[in-house]
Amino acid sequence: MRLSTSTLLHALGLATVVAFSLFPFYWMVAASFKTQADILASPPVLFFTPTLENYRAVFADAKVFGAVGNSLLIASATTALAVLLGAPAAFALARYEFRGKSDLWFWFISNRMMSPIVLALPVYLLALQTGLLDTHLVLILIYLTFNLPIVVWICTDQFKSIPPDLEQAARLDGADQFTIFRKIYLPLGAPGIAVSAIFSFIFSWNELLYALVLTRRNVQTAPVVATSYMSGYELPWGKIMATGTVIVLPVTIFALIVSRHMVRGLTMGATK
């Protein structure tokens, strides 16, 4: 087989895309296995003896450990709530016609555009007054502002694709709407619900602004702790990058699982 220039360019282009996408990520992971001396070396060391010292430091640090725990708890709880509240709403939007439906729909979508700083200010004051500042609950609730719309959007889409004949049959058997939702829509819509849950988890896990503003010492999330190292003279680069890797790895794996739906999740389905 003769390699044509065009094929060669194609391969080269694709290889560049892979390198472009992975380089910063790779550079972080590599740094997390380097000693401080190797990180500070100039020119950069491409081959080095990996050390686990940074990870040992990260896992020995109660602050990081606690922060990952907080992030895990908050992201899971807000995702569960978003699915619990969002899936029934999606069912209503997928299967009923009622007045104000499109307005409601647009309201959900508008939340996608909203800057968190708009809500962070009043929620900070409200949390201050009610004693909710620096609690898990305040983040779990505020994250619903972006999770709930994403769950509603993806689930509505999924529920609409379920053939209505199924439910006609169930209705003839005397099933009421709640039974139909539980017995037909929830199981058949499960893939869509799972995708929306994963998105909701990723967005909550990655969030920084609300977490920065609404927490103090007790409920710091992983991104907040990672950024808190960034002061002082001698930065512990290896430990910072190890923390970064620990934060990013789980969501990257989740994202790879839903990679086919990435565009849908990020555009709220405006492009098909």
Added chain:
Amino acid sequence: MPETTAPPSRVPNRGYRQWTPFWFLAPAVLTLLLIGIYPTIFALVTSFRRYNIARPREGFPFVGLENYVSVLSDGTFWASLGTTARFYITVLPIQIMLGLVIALLLHKTGMGFLKALARVTLVVPLATTYAVVGLIGRLIFNRDFGVANQFLDMIGIGGFDWLGSPSGAFAAIAIMDIWQWTPFCALIFLAGLSMVPGEIEEAARLETSSKWALLKHVQLPYLLPGLTALLILRSADVLKLFDMVFVMTRGGPGSATDLVSIYIQRVGFRIFDLGTASAQAILLLVLTILISRLYIRILYKEVQ
């Protein structure tokens, strides 16, 4: 969503009790009202008061439009909007161009494995925690040992103080944003390209050997909705952009990377002038609502 399922939303409607959808919707709607609308109203009220929590002795009196007047005459606020706009017009053309090239590479036939690999790796930047993107930026653009400077050294251009100089810091956050969001553009364009009916593309390829003509006359119409979505979504995203920039530069040096979200956060939580910050946030909200109306008007025409 497949077109074939359009009618069913009306078909099963018969025989349903009128209040059933209400019970399904109420929990979600009430929750969003409580956590979304109520704080927004609270912010609106706060924006009409003098509300500096660093100076509680002054109380929180209503001052009418005073905060809005001071925000609208505040040069720094306008400058932060200007910086945000400049950021948008810097990164977006590059993201669109690179995204289109990547989409075309992924659309081209052949190279099955490499193509699948490239498509999967595109997801990595999109999923990376925004704050961690900032941390990586601090590492790559470090003046003394950052790989960016070492690369510049290698090709004979002296390295410079990226994060310490205004134009360097702006370029650094732009590059990190381009890294993170170009894949998004690529995936949207790829979705558009795959909408072109196979037989039309084949016929066009027989007509012309010019890739440019193919792109312009056959593929472009299918790319336009995605492009519109990108222009609008990215503008909302840049107005939201906080995490990565906060970690990399905190808006500095000086005000070189002081995007609007960074500035409002500083007024609210460093200066603790929540009255002024609320007025700024309300103005930002108005801008956001206009953008999302535009998005809905253009891209969800068929829903209405």
